Amino acid sequence: MDDSRVTVLRYGHRPGRDDRMTTHVGLTARALGADRVVFPDNAGQAADTVRGVTDRFGGPFEVELRDDQRAFTRDWEGPVVHLTMYGERVQDVEREVREAHAEGPLLVVVGGEKVPFDFYEHADFNVGVTNQPHSEVAGLAVFLDRLFEGRELEREWADAERRVVPQETGKRVVDPDDADGGAE
């Protein structure tokens, strides 16, 4: 894609309880066009899962563990979006976000339930995918699909060991290096 880079930052993680949600944030970021996810440093298990998927299904996609989410966000050189049900409506601000993104790499902050107020203040855009309580994974997905206007769905993957071939019914998985795509 031509889009300048997008990093998704997950704020907050409770090992055990949040493993699947954090994993899904990472896998959604990868599948829907982001280049990198930053997890809290106690989310090693989620990071391993996302890296494993990248190894099998391709990249490039980076997974990083950090303990400085606040400073990382504050020091980000480019626009910062914070996804929150309290924010401005995505349909009202998505064009402005896209224009800002054209000027520099975008950071998308995805919180758990208690995001400190300084994230609201450091964000250039607090954005709500609806102002209803639902799912940070759903919000991230719709936000990225709208940010890229669907172009992320056409992405091609490098260094994949396997590739799913779309089917009307059933499952077909091939080795991308096999030109004829023999079924697995």
Next chain:
Amino acid sequence: MDDSRVTVLRYGHRPGRDDRMTTHVGLTARALGADRVVFPDNAGQAADTVRGVTDRFGGPFEVELRDDQRAFTRDWEGPVVHLTMYGERVQDVEREVREAHAEGPLLVVVGGEKVPFDFYEHADFNVGVTNQPHSEVAGLAVFLDRLFEGRELEREWADAERRVVPQETGKRVVDPDDADGGAE
């Protein structure tokens, strides 16, 4: 909305392990324009959470527990979509799904990891929101946003006890019955 009805059916639920994912499927269905979610009958805790959100933030939205997911899908009178990473690309089939939906109520099946093959066969459309492994919640969100072409974001809610007012920064929640919207 003018759209004929959309029901989301969650196949499979492991109490404890899947509580949050199933809850997020239900909340995403509600927030992004579906009328009803059907959970397996062992997902009572997730059902309670979604009903509680509907009580506070408005409806109408129905939550149903059933033990006959297979028969319910087989006997559905209207088009059936099964979301799966093995399916046809959403960008290729969304128009056809919309046309089918115009003719009758739509059932959207959202699986866990092991959906039996008869769901693939009973579905009129097996649809992949990317052919990458990510999140059933993310897939459902993008699918609904594309199905409704964004109209779901304009939905108004009846009988809400509270309403979030979109803000550039911070949080504002009001009582919908208070015309001036005094802060909570």
